[in-house]
Amino acid sequence: MKLPAIVHKFSSPRNFYVMSGKLIPWFAWPCLILLVAGLYYGLIEAPADYQQGESYRIIFIHVPSAWMSMMIYMVMAIAGAIGLIWRIKMADIVASASAPIGAAFTFLALVTGSLWGKPMWGAWWVWDARLTSELILLFLYLGFIALQASIEDPRNAARAGAVLALVGVVNIPIIHYSVEWWSTLHQGATITKLDKPSIHISMLIPLLLMAVAFKLYYAASVLMRARSELLKREQNARWVREIVANES
Amino acid sequence: MDAKLSTAFWALLKRDLRLAYRHRNELLNPLFFFVLVVMLFPLGTSPEKELLMTMAPGVIWVAALLASMLSLDTLFRADFEDGTLEQITLSPHPLSVLVLAKIIAHWLVTGFPMILLAPLLAVFMYLPDEGIGVLMLTLAIGTPILSLIGAIGMGLTVGLRRGGMLLSLIVLPLYIPVLIFSANAVNTYLADLAIRGQIYFLMAVLVLAITLAPIATAAALRISLE
Amino acid sequence: MGDSTSELSVQNIACTRGYRELFTELNFVLGAGQILRVEGKNGSGKTSLLRILAGLAEPADGKVLWQGKGIRHPENNYFQSMLYLGHKPGIKFELSPLENLCMAKALHGSKNENGIEEALYQLGLYGFEEITSGNLSAGQKRRVALAELLLTNARIWILDEPYTSLDVVAIAFLEKLFQQHVQAGGMLVITSHQPVTLDGCDHQRIVLPATELERVA
Numbered sequence: 001m002k003l004p005a006i007v008h009k010f011s012s013p014r015n016f017y018v019m020s021g022k023l024i025p026w027f028a029w030p031c032l033i034l035l036v037a038g039l040y041y042g043l044i045e046a047p048a049d050y051q052q053g054e055s056y057r058i059i060f061i062h063v064p065s066a067w068m069s070m071m072i073y074m075v076m077a078i079a080g081a082i083g084l085i086w087r088i089k090m091a092d093i094v095a096s097a098s099a100p101i102g103a104a105f106t107f108l109a110l111v112t113g114s115l116w117g118k119p120m121w122g123a124w125w126v127w128d129a130r131l132t133s134e135l136i137l138l139f140l141y142l143g144f145i146a147l148q149a150s151i152e153d154p155r156n157a158a159r160a161g162a163v164l165a166l167v168g169v170v171n172i173p174i175i176h177y178s179v180e181w182w183s184t185l186h187q188g189a190t191i192t193k194l195d196k197p198s199i200h201i202s203m204l205i206p207l208l209l210m211a212v213a214f215k216l217y218y219a220a221s222v223l224m225r226a227r228s229e230l231l232k233r234e235q236n237a238r239w240v241r242e243i244v245a246n247e248s
Numbered sequence: 249m250d251a252k253l254s255t256a257f258w259a260l261l262k263r264d265l266r267l268a269y270r271h272r273n274e275l276l277n278p279l280f281f282f283v284l285v286v287m288l289f290p291l292g293t294s295p296e297k298e299l300l301m302t303m304a305p306g307v308i309w310v311a312a313l314l315a316s317m318l319s320l321d322t323l324f325r326a327d328f329e330d331g332t333l334e335q336i337t338l339s340p341h342p343l344s345v346l347v348l349a350k351i352i353a354h355w356l357v358t359g360f361p362m363i364l365l366a367p368l369l370a371v372f373m374y375l376p377d378e379g380i381g382v383l384m385l386t387l388a389i390g391t392p393i394l395s396l397i398g399a400i401g402m403g404l405t406v407g408l409r410r411g412g413m414l415l416s417l418i419v420l421p422l423y424i425p426v427l428i429f430s431a432n433a434v435n436t437y438l439a440d441l442a443i444r445g446q447i448y449f450l451m452a453v454l455v456l457a458i459t460l461a462p463i464a465t466a467a468a469l470r471i472s473l474e
Numbered sequence: 475m476g477d478s479t480s481e482l483s484v485q486n487i488a489c490t491r492g493y494r495e496l497f498t499e500l501n502f503v504l505g506a507g508q509i510l511r512v513e514g515k516n517g518s519g520k521t522s523l524l525r526i527l528a529g530l531a532e533p534a535d536g537k538v539l540w541q542g543k544g545i546r547h548p549e550n551n552y553f554q555s556m557l558y559l560g561h562k563p564g565i566k567f568e569l570s571p572l573e574n575l576c577m578a579k580a581l582h583g584s585k586n587e588n589g590i591e592e593a594l595y596q597l598g599l600y601g602f603e604e605i606t607s608g609n610l611s612a613g614q615k616r617r618v619a620l621a622e623l624l625l626t627n628a629r630i631w632i633l634d635e636p637y638t639s640l641d642v643v644a645i646a647f648l649e650k651l652f653q654q655h656v657q658a659g660g661m662l663v664i665t666s667h668q669p670v671t672l673d674g675c676d677h678q679r680i681v682l683p684a685t686e687l688e689r690v691a
Binding site for chain 3: 252256259260263266267269271276329330331332334335336337338339340341346473474
Binding site: 084126136139140142143146147150152156159160163164166167168170172174175177178179181182183 | 380397400404405407408410411414417418420421422424425428429431453460464467468471472474
């Protein structure tokens with residue numbers, strides 16, 4: 001299967017560099033605005049929960065982070081597959097640029113989950129299905145990052161990472177299902193949280209605002225990381241020299 | 249073509265078994281490790297029969313996971329270093345099928361003996377006799393999965409000078425479903441409940457691993473050889 | 475590139491190691507009965523080029539075509555027509571020469587009728603067939619790997635420093651073998667630090683650009 005020529009044209013390093021430079025502000029500014037709005041509505045406007053009081057407000061960080069952690073892994077695997085099959089350099093770069101961001105969101109989800117757990121369960125850590133899955137996901141990210149870091153040649157690193165990300169994507173549903181199943185067997189300490197199907201609208205709005213803000217943040221930061229990696233990889237190319245000469 | 253592929257497949261399987269036989273003293277190391285890890289648990293906790301009994305399936309399975317992971321090094325390392333792996337990749341036959349021959353040979357000399365060793369460990373951990381059969385059954389389905397998944401990780405790290413720690417970071421998270429379902433099958437059986445679900449799940453994962461892991465391993469090896 | 479005489483054609487290939495560029499825009503064609511010598515200083519990418527030709531590595535840019543199609547093209551029989559012997563021994567030291575060559579034959583699906591014993595005999599390994607290869611000398615180990623040349627019916631041979639640790643007699647034997655192969659319409663890609671005498675053969679040379687010399691302390 002061949003990709004249309006236009007895809008190759010837009011994914012050529014030079015075009016990508018120029019286009020992404022123009023796109024970043026369009027992600028970064030809305031991200032900032034939505035982040036401020038989301039935090040305002042979430043921390044100040046939304047009413048306190050009748051059971052959990054104020055501490056529930058951490059979901060405005062925790063839940064979007066957990067969503068991001070899954071989404072970025074998917075992006076990584078898809079970008080990796082595109083790079084592996086169609087040999088598009090930009091896809092490789094996007095995949096490896098995504099990993100640290102994804103790992104950071106996973107870490108954030110774990111930390112906020114743990115902070116939330118303390119007042120709720122009286123312990124910093126509970127082997128609840130979601131937290132456990134998230135912890136395993138963090139290790140999948142760390143494995144990916146460590147593998148790429150230890151392969152010197154950037155092209156081989158990208159391809160090896162892509163294989164690992166694809167293996168991970170096949171495994172994530174299996175791992176997720178196993179952990180869910182394991183945790184229902186050992187019920188007791190765990191309380192299922194956020195399983196209320198009807199979340200109040202005043203809580204839903206900030207949650208969605210934050211979720212969109214996080215996605216925009218990811219888009220802006222992955223482009224920035226990809227741009228700098230691109231300059232490093234293409235350091236011998238003429239267009240990079242021109243850009244460097246113009247900017248300095 | 250097919251006849252020739254099977255010739256290559258069997259030749260490679262036989263070659264790896266022959267090589268394993270010529271290094272037979274090394275074959276025992278993962279097994280010693282397997283027993284040693286299990287032995288550490290009573291020493292680290294207490295020799296209380298009740299405690300060890302509840303922990304037995306989990307502990308034996310964790311040890312199996314670690315032993316099988318450590319044994320992966322022999323799967324591709326030597327072939328990578330002496331260049332025979334290059335020759336295998338350059339064969340006109342599909343690499344994934346040839347890789348499967350190597351994985352099967354590897355399982356026969358590492359995973360299979362672990363099944364036979366299980367009753368001894370069951371005795372160490374006071375696992376009731378009726379649980380031993382199920383433990384061996386889960387090992388029989390589970391250890392091939394470990395070899396197949398491990399082969400992918402080994403394929404990715406074989407070209408790296410210090411791949412050992414990295415291998416565990418890559419492979420152990422992927423081993424988790426096997427651990428959960430296998431250990432649970434034994435516990436559930438001892439509680440006199442049906443374990444069909446767990447066994448079916450493990451079988452399904454095994455089928456998935458047999459179909460996909462050799463392809464991923466072949467891709468990984470090609471990358472590592474570059 | 476519909477030139478029917480060019481069997482192997484290399485178009486605009488580039489090769490990088492890490493972030494460093496080894497060579498770019500390399501072009502050549504190799505037709506039946508031709509020899510290509512790859513020359514260049516240490517680190518100029520000779521081995522990298524040979525590994526690209528063998529399909530072990532991917533070029534950073536450009537294409538390698540066999541009979542007009544990419545070497546991995548499903549209709550192509552490149553890997554049946556190609557034999558690569560690299561730097562590494564390519565044989566198992568724990569196995570005897572006989573076992574090693576049986577394995578090689580099975581892997582490459584060679585239809586060649588030549589017997590393994592005969593090949594070992596020609597390379598002066600008569601009487602060593604059953605000995606563990608690890609106990610052979612460096613030159614003898616090399617000969618075991620080179621015996622594959624007598625067992626294959628590959629049309630293109632890609633050999634990276636085949637003369638390493640061989641004695642004069644063995645080198646002369648190899649040179650004669652190369653001439654026979656080429657005269658029968660075969661192709662040869664070779665790197666060597668030793669002078670190669672291949673008189674009367676259609677002979678091309680490629681010199682890879684020298685990279686900066688590394689300072690020797």
